[in-house]
Amino acid sequence: xxxxxxxxxxxxxxxxxxxxxxxxxxxxxxxxxxxxxxxxxxxxxxxxxxxxxxxxxxxxxxxxxxxxxxxxxxxxxxxxxxxxxxxxxxxxxxxxxxxxxxxxxxxxxxxxxxxxxxxxxxxxxxxxxxxxxxxxxxxxxxxxxxxxxxxxxxxxxxxxxxxxxxxxxxxxxxxxxxxxxxxxxxx
Numbered sequence: 001x002x003x004x005x006x007x008x009x010x011x012x013x014x015x016x017x018x019x020x021x022x023x024x025x026x027x028x029x030x031x032x033x034x035x036x037x038x039x040x041x042x043x044x045x046x047x048x049x050x051x052x053x054x055x056x057x058x059x060x061x062x063x064x065x066x067x068x069x070x071x072x073x074x075x076x077x078x079x080x081x082x083x084x085x086x087x088x089x090x091x092x093x094x095x096x097x098x099x100x101x102x103x104x105x106x107x108x109x110x111x112x113x114x115x116x117x118x119x120x121x122x123x124x125x126x127x128x129x130x131x132x133x134x135x136x137x138x139x140x141x142x143x144x145x146x147x148x149x150x151x152x153x154x155x156x157x158x159x160x161x162x163x164x165x166x167x168x169x170x171x172x173x174x175x176x177x178x179x180x181x182x183x184x185x186x187x
Contacts, residue, residue, distance in 0.1 A: 086168035
């Protein structure tokens, strides 16, 4: 048995890990063909929600150590939704799995998740105008449409992933949402 020492990371290194597990629907059933992995820094605004059933005397540190946070208690904001939906447009059965990176061994876990075949891909972000009442007010304006390079991690080479790009749409009225992309680090 190898003994490990569990050590909290520095506050600036605490993160929420997002794994989008890409599920393909084939003749023989559903199976995982890859994962998109990204992290977000843990902040006062982007933080775990209070666990249901917690006692009022339990501190948040104690509850993190005593109980694995439930998936519904992880932070999820509009930029997370936009990224996840961009994958689900092509692979609708894909699922999202959240985790924490709080300790030194969590960084090793992240390293193991990345230890797979890499398929290069990208997500293109673009504004969506379908809910606009007066399209003429946007004529002549310019809009941000970033392309973010991502890796899809897979155990094997899949023809379903080769050359695959994803399209993320945001409402033109929420263009400032793209500023949150600065907090996303794709692995």
